[in-house]
Each structure stands twice: as C-alpha cells, then as structure tokens.
Amino acid sequence: MKDCCSHRINGLSRREAFGLIALGGGVSLLSTFAPSVARARGHTDMLLLTCMDYRLVDDTVTYMDGRGLRDKYDHVILAGASLGALNDKFPSWAPTFWSHLEVAITLHAIHKVMVIDHRDCGAYKVILGPESVDTPEKELATHTKELQTLRAEIKRRHEHLEVELGLMSLDGRVQDIA
Ligand SMILES: [Zn+2]
Numbered sequence: 001m002k003d004c005c006s007h008r009i010n011g012l013s014r015r016e017a018f019g020l021i022a023l024g025g026g027v028s029l030l031s032t033f034a035p036s037v038a039r040a041r042g043h044t045d046m047l048l049l050t051c052m053d054y055r056l057v058d059d060t061v062t063y064m065d066g067r068g069l070r071d072k073y074d075h076v077i078l079a080g081a082s083l084g085a086l087n088d089k090f091p092s093w094a095p096t097f098w099s100h101l102e103v104a105i106t107l108h109a110i111h112k113v114m115v116i117d118h119r120d121c122g123a124y125k126v127i128l129g130p131e132s133v134d135t136p137e138k139e140l141a142t143h144t145k146e147l148q149t150l151r152a153e154i155k156r157r158h159e160h161l162e163v164e165l166g167l168m169s170l171d172g173r174v175q176d177i178a
Helices: 014-042 055-066 093-107 123-128 136-158
Strands: 046-050 072-076 112-118 164-170 174-177
Touching: 046 055, 046 093, 055 112, 072 093, 093 174, 112 136, 123 136, 136 164, 136 174
Parallel strands: 046 072, 046 112, 112 164
Antiparallel strands: 164 174
C-alpha cells in the first residue's frame, strides 16, 4: 500500500518537499514542484463515471490500469453511476455530473466518457426498487437501459464525445454494453 509520506516529488519525499517550502521557499517552491508532478503523469482525454461502492474501488483501478489508462482519466463518482446521473430521487446529482463533464471538457479537452455500472448495486435497489434487479437477466437489462439512456443524453449535449459503457461484476470483470 502506498504511504503518502513516502510518495516522491522530484526525488524528494512529500515531507521533505514541504519541509523545504516551510523553510523559506514559500509559494514559488510549491509552484515549482506541483506542475512538474502533474506533467510527469501525462494528460487525460477521458472521464470515467462509476458508482461509489467500496467493494469495487480497487477493481476499478485494476481494470483501468489493465486498459493502459493509469492516471489518464478524470473520475466522477455517483452512487449508481449511470442511474446516479439521471434519476428523480436525487435530482441534485444530475447537475453535478453535467457540470463535472463540462469542467473535464474545458480543462482537459476530453473526447470520451466511460460509464461503468456494477452488479449488486445498492443504488439501483434504492432508486428503482429491488425487483428491478432481482435476477441476473433483469439486472443486465435494467443496467443496459440506464446506461444507454445516459449515453443518449451525453451525445445529445456533447455530440463530439465518444461514450463507452460497461457493467462490472463483483469479481471486477467488465461486460461491454453496446
Ligand atoms: Zn453501486
């Protein structure tokens, strides 16, 4: 597990770097370190939307690493992922998603959105009712409908964006949704 205090910044640990700043470098040293760290990680052209479920945080990172996308995506988290971005029960979440998408477009010129829902999602049970996902087949159909609805709305608002959809199982595997 990564220890934040041992994380290296330009050959210095974070603690050493901030120690230097405290000793007299001030803001100029901070601004010397921070941008170089960001530049060293390249850039992103994609935003990922996932659920908040604690069980799949590491699986999501592993999946994105496996796609060659480590540190190459902005990440928005809403319970229910696609359903979180479009539902009547929590109406403030949709503006949150759309404004983050606009910030990602403005700041990072993203051209792709990836939306990954997951099986056994508590948000789906809360928002749509347990019966909406009570068999694997209904679960797939319900997620597919919500994912495709969100993709259509993303394309309606930002037609230049590519949208990729997936459904993650609890073992971390992702099924592509057309
Ligand atoms: Zn969930």
